[in-house]
Amino acid sequence: xxxxxxxxxxxxxxxxxxxxxxxxxxxxxxxxxxxxxxxxxxxxxxxxxxxxxxxxxxxxxxxxxxxxxxxxxxxxxxxxxxxxxxxxxxxxxxxxxxxxxxxxxxxxxxxxxxxxxxxxxxxxxxxxxxxxxxxxxxxxxxxxxxxxxxxxxxxxxxxxxxxxxxxxxxxxxxxxxxxxxxxxxxxxxxxxxxxxxxxxxxxxxxxxxxxxxxxxxxxxxxxxxxxxxxxxxxxxxxxxxxxxxxxxxxxxxxxxxxxxxxxxxxxxxxxxxxxx
Amino acid sequence: xxxxxxxxxxxxxxxxxxxxxxxxxxxxxxxxxxxxxxxxxxxxxxxxxxxxxxxxxxxxxxxxxxxxxxxxxxxxxxxxxxxxxxxxxxxxxxxxxxxxxxxxxxxxxxxxxxxxxxxxxxxxxxxxxxxxxxxxxxxxxxxxxxxxxxxxxxxxxxxxxxxxxxxxxxxxxxxxxxxxxxxxxxxxxxxxxxxxxxxxxxxxxxxxxxxxxxxxxxxxxxxxxxxxxxxxxxxxxxxxxxxxxxxxxxxxxxxxxxxxxxxxxxxxxxxxxxxxxxxxxxxxxxxxxxxxxxxxxxxxxxxxxxxxxxxxxxxx
Numbered sequence: 333x334x335x336x337x338x339x340x341x342x343x344x345x346x347x348x349x350x351x352x353x354x355x356x357x358x359x360x361x362x363x364x365x366x367x368x369x370x371x372x373x374x375x376x377x378x379x380x381x382x383x384x385x386x387x388x389x390x391x392x393x394x395x396x397x398x399x400x401x402x403x404x405x406x407x408x409x410x411x412x413x414x415x416x417x418x419x420x421x422x423x424x425x426x427x428x429x430x431x432x433x434x435x436x437x438x439x440x441x442x443x444x445x446x447x448x449x450x451x452x453x454x455x456x457x458x459x460x461x462x463x464x465x466x467x468x469x470x471x472x473x474x475x476x477x478x479x480x481x482x483x484x485x486x487x488x489x490x491x492x493x494x495x496x497x498x499x500x501x502x503x504x505x506x507x508x509x510x511x512x513x514x515x516x517x518x519x520x521x522x523x524x525x526x527x528x529x530x531x532x533x534x535x536x537x538x539x540x541x542x543x544x545x546x547x548x549x550x551x552x553x554x555x556x557x558x559x560x561x562x563x564x565x566x567x568x569x570x571x572x573x574x575x576x577x578x579x580x581x582x583x584x585x586x587x588x589x590x591x592x593x594x595x596x597x598x599x600x601x602x603x604x605x606x607x608x
Numbered sequence: 609x610x611x612x613x614x615x616x617x618x619x620x621x622x623x624x625x626x627x628x629x630x631x632x633x634x635x636x637x638x639x640x641x642x643x644x645x646x647x648x649x650x651x652x653x654x655x656x657x658x659x660x661x662x663x664x665x666x667x668x669x670x671x672x673x674x675x676x677x678x679x680x681x682x683x684x685x686x687x688x689x690x691x692x693x694x695x696x697x698x699x700x701x702x703x704x705x706x707x708x709x710x711x712x713x714x715x716x717x718x719x720x721x722x723x724x725x726x727x728x729x730x731x732x733x734x735x736x737x738x739x740x741x742x743x744x745x746x747x748x749x750x751x752x753x754x755x756x757x758x759x760x761x762x763x764x765x766x767x768x769x770x771x772x773x774x775x776x777x778x779x780x781x782x783x784x785x786x787x788x789x790x791x792x793x794x795x796x797x798x799x800x801x802x803x804x805x806x807x808x809x810x811x812x813x814x815x816x817x818x819x820x821x822x823x824x825x826x827x828x829x830x831x832x833x834x835x836x837x838x839x840x841x842x843x844x845x846x847x848x849x850x851x852x853x854x855x856x857x858x859x860x861x862x863x864x865x866x867x868x869x870x871x872x873x874x875x876x877x878x879x880x881x882x883x884x885x886x887x888x889x890x891x892x893x894x895x896x897x898x899x900x901x902x903x904x905x906x907x908x909x910x911x912x913x914x915x916x917x918x919x920x921x922x923x924x
Contacts, residue, residue, distance in 0.1 A: 385879035392879045415883035474761050479847065480676075481876040501675035505764060505865050506847040508876065512744070519749050520762040 351378045352579050356390020356403030357483050358383040358509035359429055359528045360568050363595040364403055367587050377579060383509055388481035394571055395419045400580050402571035405483030423569045426587045427596040427603055430552035431487045431564040432529035432539035438521050442469035446541035446549045453492050457500060463522060476516055476525040477504035487566045488526040530600025558607050653896040660889035668893055672852045681890040683897055685852040689866040694834035696770025697777055702827055705781030713789040714811055732779035740843035743772045748844050755863050764846030766866045772840050777830040788822020789815055821913050828909035835902050838870040845871050869898045
């Protein structure tokens with residue numbers, strides 16, 4: 333039995349060297365998965381890519397050595413670094429994304445096209461509970477909160493409260509990955525959630541503009557994101573433990589190359605040269 | 609006949625009078641191994657959850673607020689969610705499963721019985737994530753439409769999760785009940801029919817009472833499976849924290865979202881908890897509570913199955 337145990341340990345150790353494991357944010361996943369597919373067919377790389385637990389899942393799996401690359405849709409906080417003191421996190425930015433408040437079709441048709449920061453705050457704190465109060469139809473607001481640890485949630489909380497730690501304790505329906513958020517918002521009347529704006533298809537789910545005090549609105553356009561005017565934008569990262577090497581480096585370099593950046597743009601995000 | 613390891617009951621190197629063979633040695637070894645694993649797991653859970661017991665004490669079990677950023681950990685709403693979801697699942701699957709077993713064993717000609725049984729058992733081979741996706745795509749929308757008169761917040765409800773789980777545990781109840789009917793001697797059915805009982809009377813008066821223990825075992829086994837199911841429930845239960853009705857018998861929360869022990873454990877919080885001793889202890893504590901409930905059910909199962917004597921009603 334001991335021999336079997338040692339055998340298993342050896343194979344898993346070998347496996348860790350041969351297979352490139354990537355985990356994390358479901359926002360970063362579409363271009364990253366397509367890049368993995370290309371490297372698989374062109375160079376014969378063995379790559380496993382998954383979105384367990386979102387950005388914080390990527391960080392914890394990287395720190396535990398379960399993955400060689402973590403995908404993250406938020407800037408690494410000091411808390412994250414102090415949780416894993418032995419890990420030398422290196423962030424490689426591959427693009428930029430914007431988060432928007434998204435609604436279901438009936439809310440959009442009801443005439444709600446933008447929300448101000450104060451209005452969103454009112455909804456989050458339970459003071460505003462009906463779309464009627466926001467110029468829409470008489471319909472309860474069904475808020476699907478992104479679960480804690482998701483990069484999207486942190487960007488949202490930072491926008492409303494300045495720091496994710498200052499967000500008040502709330503209990504809402506929770507959604508995890510982007511697919512789940514989009515699907516559940518699309519199929520629920522009066523639904524609202526936070527989602528990467530490029531995932532709002534404008535057919536079943538709609539991205540709202542951000543209303544400003546002067547009455548003007550801000551849309552997550554490339555120009556507004558690049559200039560920093562749009563408040564809920566965030567960098568997309570590949571995280572590694574130390575500088576990427578070997579297969580990891582080839583993968584990261586591919587996403588930074590013109591072909592890789594093309595994939596970033598294809599999935600609705602801003603590539604690095606659009607930000608300059 | 610002699611085999612490599614000797615035949616059963618053959619005396620080996622043990623002292624005279626002690627009968628032993630390889631089968632016994634191996635099974636004893638593996639039984640001990642499983643006991644050691646179980647004990648080790650319980651000890652590990654207790655050890656790792658120690659900080660939360662120190663922090664909250666019994667409020668961990670009976671508190672109704674879970675806000676990890678404020679270091680408040682109360683598990684009661686999740687225990688409630690788990691029991692409600694599993695209860696609904698049994699409410700759906702027990703009548704259907706036993707009914708299907710009655711049909712397949714007592715009514716269907718035996719030529720068709722085996723194919724039917726195989727098909728039902730195939731149901732239990734479907735991965736639970738597939739059930740969950742079907743739940744997201746169809747069931748939650750169907751339930752949302754069905755419940756519209758009651759104005760639920762969305763299609764993610766305890767009821768949806770319970771219904772989905774009911775379908776998932778149906779094969780367990782049906783095949784085990786079917787086996788229980790098989791253990792009722794055929795001559796008793798013949799005798800009952802010979803005495804002039806109709807087929808329905810035979811089933812209700814003779815077969816069901818005698819198969820009672822087996823059916824009870826099937827139900828409790830299904831309950832155990834329902835308690836531990838994660839992914840499928842996770843996708844349709846809504847994962848809304850701190851849902852606990854003031855009136856525990858109120859049915860309203862059934863059609864609202866909730867949280868179960870497993871959906872909490874399967875969520876992203878475990879990733880956040882890692883590295884924070886108190887939060888991690890609370891997550892491990894959840895696992896310990898789930899383990900305790902499952903152990904309680906198993907204990908009840910063995911009590912029910914072994915503890916009761918058959919009444920004389922069926923002897924004639």
